[in-house]
Amino acid sequence: MRGYRDESIAAAALASGARVLSRSLKYHRPRTFFCLEGHCSGCLVRLSGVPNLRACQAPCAPGAEVEGQNAFPSTEIDLLGAVDFLFARGMDHHTLMTGSSVLNRLANKVVRQLSGLGKLPSHAAPELPEVQRYDVDVCVIGGGPAGLEAAAQVARAGKHTVLVDDQLRPGGSLRADPRTGRGAAEASWRGALAAGVAVLARSTAIGYFPEDDGGVLAVSAPERLYRVYAKQWIWATGGYAVNLPFSDNDRPGVIAARAVGRLLVDHGILAGDKIAVVEAPSLGDDVAALARALTAAGAEVTRVPLERMTTVRGRAWASSIDTVDGRVECDVVAVAAIPAPASEGARQQGCRVVLDPPAGGFRIVVDADGRTTAPGVWACGDVTGYLGPAAAAADGARVGANVAAVA
Ligand code: FES
Numbered sequence: 001m002r003g004y005r006d007e008s009i010a011a012a013a014l015a016s017g018a019r020v021l022s023r024s025l026k027y028h029r030p031r032t033f034f035c036l037e038g039h040c041s042g043c044l045v046r047l048s049g050v051p052n053l054r055a056c057q058a059p060c061a062p063g064a065e066v067e068g069q070n071a072f073p074s075t076e077i078d079l080l081g082a083v084d085f086l087f088a089r090g091m092d093h094h095t096l097m098t099g100s101s102v103l104n105r106l107a108n109k110v111v112r113q114l115s116g117l118g119k120l121p122s123h124a125a126p127e128l129p130e131v132q133r134y135d136v137d138v139c140v141i142g143g144g145p146a147g148l149e150a151a152a153q154v155a156r157a158g159k160h161t162v163l164v165d166d167q168l169r170p171g172g173s174l175r176a177d178p179r180t181g182r183g184a185a186e187a188s189w190r191g192a193l194a195a196g197v198a199v200l201a202r203s204t205a206i207g208y209f210p211e212d213d214g215g216v217l218a219v220s221a222p223e224r225l226y227r228v229y230a231k232q233w234i235w236a237t238g239g240y241a242v243n244l245p246f247s248d249n250d251r252p253g254v255i256a257a258r259a260v261g262r263l264l265v266d267h268g269i270l271a272g273d274k275i276a277v278v279e280a281p282s283l284g285d286d287v288a289a290l291a292r293a294l295t296a297a298g299a300e301v302t303r304v305p306l307e308r309m310t311t312v313r314g315r316a317w318a319s320s321i322d323t324v325d326g327r328v329e330c331d332v333v334a335v336a337a338i339p340a341p342a343s344e345g346a347r348q349q350g351c352r353v354v355l356d357p358p359a360g361g362f363r364i365v366v367d368a369d370g371r372t373t374a375p376g377v378w379a380c381g382d383v384t385g386y387l388g389p390a391a392a393a394a395d396g397a398r399v400g401a402n403v404a405a406v407a
Contacts, residue, residue: 003060008168010036010043010056011267013066020252020316021045021055023071025117026091028081030316032252035241036259038166039342044069044117051118057202059168069118076316080114130224136162136198137407139217139230141205141345144172145180145389146381146396147236148188153400154234155195159407162228163197164219166204172238173382173389176262177286178293180389185266188393200226208349215349232407235346235372235379236396239339239360239386244280247311249335253318257336261290264297272332274300276321278309279336282358286388287336302328341383350374359385370399378403 003012010033013021020030021043033043036056043055046067055066068075083091093111097103140151143165155161169175170192171185193199203221217233219226241256243249257277263269275294279287291301310322312333320329340361343353351372353362364379366372372379380399381392 001066005060006168007060007267008036008056009045009047009058009060009064009066010054011263011269012060013055014263014271015267015269020068020075022069022075023078023081025070025115026093027084027087028071028078029084029250030075030078030252031250033255034243034259035256036262037241039240040256046118049122051121057166057168132224132226134162134219134226134228136160136228136230138162138232138234138403139164139228140197140234140236141217142172142236142238142342142381142383143167143170143189143192143199143201144236144238144381145174145184145188145393146238146383146399147172147234148192149393149396150234150236150380150400150403151197152188152192152195153397154404154407155192155197157404157407159404161197162200162230163192164200164203164205164217164228166202168202170199170201171266173258173392175266176258177289177389178261178265179289181265184389205345208345210350231376232403233349233377234370234399234403235343235349235351235364235377235383236381237342237345237383238392239341239382241335242337242340242360244278244306244309244335244337246278246306246309249312251312251314251318251333252316253314253331254312254333254335257287257290257334258339260294260332260334264293270294270297270299271334272299272330274302274330275332275334276302276304276328276330277334277336278304278306278321280306280338283336283338290334290336302330304328338386339382341385343383346372346374346377346379346383349377351377351379356385369402370395371402 001016022031034040038057044052045055047053071078097107137159138154138161140147140163151163170189174180174185207218217228241258260271263271308323313320338360341363351374352365363385370378380395
């Protein structure tokens with residue numbers, strides 16, 4: 001399989017025609033990427049002997065060995081998928097063959113063999129990763145449009161600033177929206193570096209521990225773990241791509257609209273020739289911009305409001321959708337929903353969040369300056385309620401300037 005340097009394995013797989021990456025745990029239904037942002041777990045693969053790695057967050061590398069998981073003999077043709085036919089009405093494994101102790105023991109043995117996700121790594125890890133302490137004035141979590149702008153503002157004011165981002169390349173939703181695009185993402189990233197921001201890329205903020213020395217953020221980076229101590233914190237974690245409620249919405253080929261945009265804008269890959277966009281209300285301009293870009297790239301695009309949508313058809317991959325107005329042939333179903341604010345880290349740090357459905361879910365509560373309810377903690381961009389890439393960048397710059405004034 002051919003891929004570009006820094007291209008994700010998931011994008012390279014799609015471009016090469018590989019579609020089903022793994023099978024579901026219980027019924028062995030086909031599974032593949034949905035979000036392309038590392039947050040849905042649909043793309044788990046075994047990569048060079050290590051199980052359960054996300055193909056959308058693993059860069060292509062020469063000689064890498066990528067295997068599908070949870071299937072025999074392959075993810076495309078999985079004999080264990082017979083479970084789905086044998087138990088067409090569902091299987092309650094808690095009560096499986098409990099009428100006979102002999103059969104129950106046998107059933108337990110089979111279930112133990114089949115359960116679990118992936119096989120253990122081929123080689124034991126040679127040693128535990130190094131842990132490094134990192135003291136800064138300001139820590140920004142999230143390298144999308146809001147986080148990059150906020151970090152740049154703070155660093156330009158002479159504050160020692162670190163930015164933590166979990167994606168292959170910073171830029172967040174800028175890389176998925178045809179109105180901004182890859183160029184804007186690269187420029188914003190370069191701007192942050194030029195301002196003096198230390199960027200921890202491909203690094204995940206895995207937990208905040210208030211009891212440790214006034215509060216520490218644990219960060220998992222590719223080569224080591226960091227314990228980050230900061231005087232001020234800015235949460236700019238954006239929002240998660242989410243699915244919408246319609247029948248068979250877990251069928252491969254049902255992909256987040258933002259992932260379809262990311263493939264086109266960041267990777268130059270047209271996700272399908274006939275793309276049905278199922279859209280929730282209130283995303284009209286975003287969907288129109290994506291539809292225009294997909295059409296200009298040669299796709300046939302059909303927009304379907306969620307309330308007209310009924311079900312997805314196809315076996316291992318979507319082939320059409322049924323709507324109340326009739327059937328629509330397609331090879332990709334793009335789901336356009338308001339992203340759910342990624343607010344759980346800030347909540348762990350003591351920030352108040354509220355459930356706000358029009359804003360996408362549990363958004364962080366902030367005042368007019370971007371302060372959260374936790375002392376020294378700020379938030380900006382989509383994590384405070386959906387804004388979209390351009391407005392999130394402006395919000396990040398504004399909040400960054402406010403933080404610079406007090407840090
Ligand atoms: S986690 Fe990789 S596609 Fe969602």
